[in-house]
Amino acid sequence: MRSMRIVSVVTLVALFIVVFVATIQCSQFNNLGETPLMGWTTWDLCAIKNSKLYGPGWLNSTNVIKQSNALKKLFGNYGYNYINIDSFWAQDPTRVVDAYGRWTVDT
Numbered sequence: 517m518r519s520m521r522i523v524s525v526v527t528l529v530a531l532f533i534v535v536f537v538a539t540i541q542c543s544q545f546n547n548l549g550e551t552p553l554m555g556w557t558t559w560d561l562c563a564i565k566n567s568k569l570y571g572p573g574w575l576n577s578t579n580v581i582k583q584s585n586a587l588k589k590l591f592g593n594y595g596y597n598y599i600n601i602d603s604f605w606a607q608d609p610t611r612v613v614d615a616y617g618r619w620t621v622d623t
Contacts, residue, residue, distance in 0.1 A: 554596045555600060556587050556599055556600070557600040557602055558583075559600075584599050
C-alpha cells in the first residue's frame with residue numbers, strides 16, 4: 517500500500533514537471549500567454565440598443581475600417597492587434613428560438 521502511494525506521488529510530480537516545462541517552452545517560442553488577447557470587437561458598439569449613434573445599423577465596412585485604423589494608431593504599440601467582427605449571426609434570442617429553445621441563425 518505504501519509503495520502504491522509513493523508511485524502515485526512520483527507520477528504526479530513527474531506529470532507536473534512535464535506540464536510546467538512544456539508550458540515554459542511554448543511561451544518562449546511563440547509568446548503565447550505573455551498578454552491577454554488584446555483587440556476590439558464590434559459587439560461593443562453593435563449591442564447597444566436605443567442609441568442614435570450605435571446599434572445593428574452601425575456595422576458596416578466604413579465604420580469597421582475607421583475603428584481598425586484608430587486601434588492601430590492609438591493602441592498598436594501596446595499590443596492591440598486584432599479585430600473581431602460580430603455580425604449578428606443569431607436572431608434575437610428573446611423572440612426567436614427553435615423547437616428546443618436554442619438560438620437560431622439569422623440568414
